[in-house]
Amino acid sequence: MKRPTSKNGSPRAATLADVGRAAGVSAMAASAVLNGARTSSRIAAATRKRILAAAARLHYRPNVAARALAKRRIRTIGMVAVTDEGALNHYFLEVLGGILATAGAHDENTTVFAIHDWTKDAPRLRGMCDGRIDGLILMAPTLTRAAAELLPAHTPFVALHANCRLPNVVNIESDEERGAQEMTRYLIAQGHRRIMHVTGPRGFIGAERRIRGFKKALAGAKIPFDESLLLPADFSTAGGRAAMRGWLRAHRGEPLPTAVFCANDGVAIGCMEVFAEAGLRVPDDISIAGFDDTLAARTTVPALTTMRQPLQAMGSRAVEVLLERIQRPGAKPAKNTIVFPVEMVVRASVTRPRTAEIRCPRIA
Amino acid sequence: MKRPTSKNGSPRAATLADVGRAAGVSAMAASAVLNGARTSSRIAAATRKRILAAAARLHYRPNVAARALAKRRIRTIGMVAVTDEGALNHYFLEVLGGILATAGAHDENTTVFAIHDWTKDAPRLRGMCDGRIDGLILMAPTLTRAAAELLPAHTPFVALHANCRLPNVVNIESDEERGAQEMTRYLIAQGHRRIMHVTGPRGFIGAERRIRGFKKALAGAKIPFDESLLLPADFSTAGGRAAMRGWLRAHRGEPLPTAVFCANDGVAIGCMEVFAEAGLRVPDDISIAGFDDTLAARTTVPALTTMRQPLQAMGSRAVEVLLERIQRPGAKPAKNTIVFPVEMVVRASVTRPRTAEIRCPRIA
DNA sequence: CTGAAAGCGCTTACAG
């Protein structure tokens, strides 16, 4: 059997024409049997068999580009995420895991676009919609509404944790306020009263929701809100580390909080690093809680008590909603916002506070 | 200005024909100006300007599927990785980071294929080479040579940490044996003599290389090799946890190793969890070292001393080699194996051993 | 019910 080669002699994938030739029929007949859904029934059984055999022999696979061009559908979804110089994070890892699994189950490909900055790279989004994908998932976009207006109308979008309502983009999020409230209540129930909250970037919708939940829980327990125990950071480990280090330095000798609730697991890890450096033991000297339940929370020692967002399920849902929108272009989505419940995950980083007060240690 | 729509009325991306029409020229002329490299110089400046203006107005972008079909190149590379029920790991995260950054720099797309099992899913690999990608990166494949023979000849492949020589696949790896040897030497230099090595899956090339390096270092220091201090695990956190738990149970009351060298960071984390449960403090009671320097090593408390493999750089290199192979199909690669150096990363999980011997504690 | 033609949106080899 001779394998197909292109003019320059390098091997080439078999085409419908190759299969037809090998089976002694037209390329169309081969198409009907191999790729066509209903038409295939009208080919004579013997011919059908010959075609199938030839296809198997030649390892025929329909060319994706050709099929995409003809069907105006490439069976590929895209996801866009910010990467910091090639460094991806745990949030990305969880969401991508869900996306890949569900896309694969629907026999859809996934392509990942890395951008540096939502604002600066917003114009690039349009360029991604040039036939290489059928729809796009935006991961934690901080696009302005104005930038979102420029998204092309011929491609459907779904966002996860969008930072503001985006026109014509379905948003998937979780009940972050309730999660923060519940976590704070848990800390209070353990006996903590002097509780710090290390926040996400102020103004970000996810950060503000957690702050609201935190304050509500304090109010519910009649614990006065102490502004100095609200410590702003970003959503990163480095940010958590820097913030906590700065705070301890500024408050040396003053009473340490007995518990720290962090805006996400990454921030919590940054804080844990600083505590370790300072000789503070978690949870014996200080309790700490995260948010998200990423792989990071499971691989920390001690393992992190955290509020789980079902990130894999959310990524998975993003794919499903996107596929629905791809199937019915132009149709209004059933819901513009889909909210997932959060769930408390008790691990080892929170315990009851010591009776004796601890003071902020000296930091190198 | 009217936006293009398809027959069913839904919005459609602008085509070369749309641009030509808007500018009063043929689609070919538009192509020459917008996408052609050399031909564009021959179009009159005024026409050129009209075409450019029309393209901008219509937000024209060349359709990827059409271009791919015509050029037999889709400017997309694929990467294949095993996922466990949607759960990706730190190794994947690092490598993908490098791949995305470098692919992006070359203006190439990246699509990620998740498989469950190299052996069972080997036949699927061929199906991925159906025009949707120009080349494929295999992440830590445990393919047999026989399965690799079935890889299609029309697509170039690059592997990272392949578990055996794959015909016609360039392999990228690191000097794992030397890394293991160096790490073990470091532990010895700190004063450790009773050193355990928690291995990867026996028979895997990466696991065996580490074992060889470990043994060489012991021999070099005239420390007799103790078979009972070789503890097999897989490359996962759960595997490390189970293995260490089992070992401690089986050796209760016997002397604890003073240092543990783990086959990767994930395994080290599993061991750290078990030590924490058992009331053993790292590094005071027991030192521990990992391998890889993934994000996990940086987010452990105490931070993990580990042997760095430059995983991002390796992913990045995989892309470069793959692109070279795509550019010159059929050409023999310059090297079949590319070996990266490893690098010691000293953090906080290793210290000098205590003078008093510690015995294996009771495990719940 | 079947087969041959037109078309998806590009690029490129080839006449003029």
Added chain:
DNA sequence: CTGAAAGCGCTTACAG
């Protein structure tokens, strides 16, 4: 140097 045609590998609407 330029323009119109053929072709990439499929699918589908449409004659017979």
